[in-house]
Amino acid sequence: RAKEMGNNNIQFYTSEMNASGEEKLSLLEGLRNALEQNQLRLVYQPKVDLRSGLVFGVEALIRWHHPEHGVISPLRFIGLAEDSGLIVEIGEWVLQTACRQNRAWQVAGLAPITVSVNVSPRQFAEKRLVGRVAQALRESSLAPHALELEVTESLIMRDLTQSVGKMRELEEMGVRLSIDDFGTGYSSLSALKSFPISSLKIDMSFISELAENADDQAIAMAIISLGHKLNLRVIAEGVETEQQRDFLRANDCDEIQGFLVSPPLPPGQIAQMLEAQAKAQAGVAAH
Numbered sequence: 001r002a003k004e005m006g007n008n009n010i011q012f013y014t015s016e017m018n019a020s021g022e023e024k025l026s027l028l029e030g031l032r033n034a035l036e037q038n039q040l041r042l043v044y045q046p047k048v049d050l051r052s053g054l055v056f057g058v059e060a061l062i063r064w065h066h067p068e069h070g071v072i073s074p075l076r077f078i079g080l081a082e083d084s085g086l087i088v089e090i091g092e093w094v095l096q097t098a099c100r101q102n103r104a105w106q107v108a109g110l111a112p113i114t115v116s117v118n119v120s121p122r123q124f125a126e127k128r129l130v131g132r133v134a135q136a137l138r139e140s141s142l143a144p145h146a147l148e149l150e151v152t153e154s155l156i157m158r159d160l161t162q163s164v165g166k167m168r169e170l171e172e173m174g175v176r177l178s179i180d181d182f183g184t185g186y187s188s189l190s191a192l193k194s195f196p197i198s199s200l201k202i203d204m205s206f207i208s209e210l211a212e213n214a215d216d217q218a219i220a221m222a223i224i225s226l227g228h229k230l231n232l233r234v235i236a237e238g239v240e241t242e243q244q245r246d247f248l249r250a251n252d253c254d255e256i257q258g259f260l261v262s263p264p265l266p267p268g269q270i271a272q273m274l275e276a277q278a279k280a281q282a283g284v285a286a287h
């Protein structure tokens with residue numbers, strides 16, 4: 001094939017491949033430094049209870065503040081970190097930072113909330129995962145039930161027996177577990193029954209056209225009723241419009257997360273949001 005394309009093409013493809021390989025390498029090298037040089041930050045996206053309208057938790061989402069390239073999305077580096085194994089160290093930093101932050105909000109007198117942390121497949125597969133979770137809780141003095149781990153179906157299904165074992169250990173410790181991106185993986189319903197989880201998160205691909213797409217409506221309703229029959233709470237992610245929220249509320253979804261409520265925010269703005277909420281509630285109580 002290369003012969004058919006001619007010399008110029010061969011060089012073109014080779015240099016392109018090299019360039020992207022180099023790019024990946026330098027990204028990875030940069031990411032290694034990022035941890036040490038304090039370039040990683042967490043932002044927190046509120047999760048709201050659909051009945052009360054109150055923020056009851058936040059999801060920690062990582063951002064890389066690169067000195068030259070600005071803020072880099074996790075979509076650009078989590079895969080690379082996963083392939084290289086660097087995700088284990090990064091994931092532990094996320095866990096530690098999120099636990100400390102949640103404890104700091106509590107110490108500041110804000111209403112107690114849950115912080116959710118995304119756990120990658122590689123990190124979850126580590127022997128030391130359960131120990132590291134316990135350590136992060138101990139170090140931060142955060143109560144276990146104030147931490148939730150978000151895992152995906154495909155992560156669990158890689159090694160079902162081991163995964164369920166680990167999930168049980170975490171559950172016994174008091175840590176909550178949630179299935180992220182639900183509906184996009186391939187866990188069987190019988191496996192789902194054995195997961196010690198407290199909630200299902202409907203993937204945002206089913207939410208984006210929820211107002212107009214009858215198939216997405218059917219899927220969302222099916223996930224909500226399945227979740228409720230298994231005694232789980234159901235949360236929808238990526239909720240951007242009032243129509244989507246109204247549909248979810250009318251169909252008994254428990255919680256929502258998305259730009260309609262708030263984008264991910266730095267810790268100080270979460271504190272302000274919780275303060276404003278507490279004031280509003282006190283106002284309601286006084287009347």
Ligand code: C2E
Nearest residue numbers: 061062073074075078094118119120238239240258259260
């Ligand atoms: P995810 O856990 O499913 O997180 C949801 C993503 O949707 C986040 O993107 C969030 O900012 C975005 N989002 C929230 N509300 C809306 C909305 O209304 N509309 C739209 N279009 N998007 C919304 P983000 O922060 O770029 O993170 C992307 C993915 O990267 C996450 O998906 C998660 O899989 C991964 N990730 C992020 N932080 C971490 C981390 O600390 N550790 C690991 N292992 N993965 C992470």
Ligand code: MG
Nearest residue numbers: 059118150180
């Ligand atoms: Mg998530």
Ligand code: MG
Nearest residue numbers: 180181201237
């Ligand atoms: Mg998700």
Ligand code: MG
Nearest residue numbers: 180181203204
């Ligand atoms: Mg997602």
